[in-house]
Amino acid sequence: MGMAAPMSAASLEERLHRAAEKGDAATVRTLLAQGARVDARNPAKATPLLVATRHNHVDAAHALIQAGADVNAKDAIEDSPYLYAGARGHLEILRATLAAGADLKSTNRYGGTALIPAAERGHAEAVAMLIAAGVDVDHVNNLQWTALLEAILLSDGGPRHVQIVRQLIAARADVNLPDGEGRTPLQHARQRGYRQIEALLLAAGARPG
Template sequence: MRIPVTLAAFIFVTLATLLAGATGQNMREARLHQAAAEGDVTTIRQLLAAGAKINARDSQGRTALLVATQENDVATATALIDAGADVNAKDNIKDSPYLYAGARGHLEILKLTLSHGADLKSTNRYGGTALIPASERGHVETVRTLIKAGVEVDHVNNLGWTALLEAIILSDGGERHQKIVQALVDAKANVNLADGEGVSPLQHARSRGYQEIERILVAAGAR
């Protein structure tokens, strides 16, 4: 069937217009991610006003807010969150602004996500809450903040480890991790919850010679 010339022209113009619109939208959102990486809040606001989608994803599945969070750019993250960015939107490897800020100890951004609907039960690619990597990496104030926010202290990740276990197994036993172990104990973490192989936190601490952590655990009833 032959399509009339006028109809064909109409279809061509319509498709061209839609394609141009889609291309323009993609360009705005690519610029949004670039502006987030560069900390260009003025451009971010202009792009959002022009119709850029605030939770659009880049090739890695990241939103502009996650890009800003990875840069630990508080001002840019604040502008995006205030404009309605999703603090729980995950990328291709299951990082979200909330989870990433917690894991990396980006405390100011973490607090922003907590005050804007962070999902305390969300988990990363290892099946862990934000509290677990924060404990492993020695982010004392982050751990305290997450505990206060209500993150489950005895959550077990895909490795069979809790925040307490990671604060021992993957640490150097130094002052920061001693404070974290104490904070977890004070938050009523189960000091006898063993790993997947049945090794308890106390056994891990003793095998590594972490005497101060051992003392904290014994005082809390560990065995």
């Protein structure tokens, strides 16, 4: 009986992507041990770690990071495991990417850091983690918005976003930094009737006009 042909690298890596998508950490480890490249790209240029991160598969993500996966590797639309975990509030994976050398200055396709979409989407725990890690709270994205502006402009003004505004103020975000049209966070909060946010901004030194 002839010996079985060795599995091709391409086949190993396709299986690695499928295992990452399913969250099968044991198979991820097995395939890596068999020689699958930890940062192999799929047709969308995503790595297995980004695939696992998109599905919030914590164990599979940990297995890949422990094997040296690049937490900053971007796909075709400029998502990386670190940026995606921050934007989606996937806290365990975000924590692991930060520990593994996440580039705090890296930006998404909108020119924003991980902090900006985290603030917009109301992920207060992720915001706290990113602030503590040292992400620039006053970074301005391609839309000329900061995390503070997005927490007001693109929110419902509810408790999660009030908490995020409070966190950003505590981190010394510039409460008077305007958008590209010269409108300040306070003006946007007033326009939307977000009274709690307005009060926080005024207490932090926002100029009324």
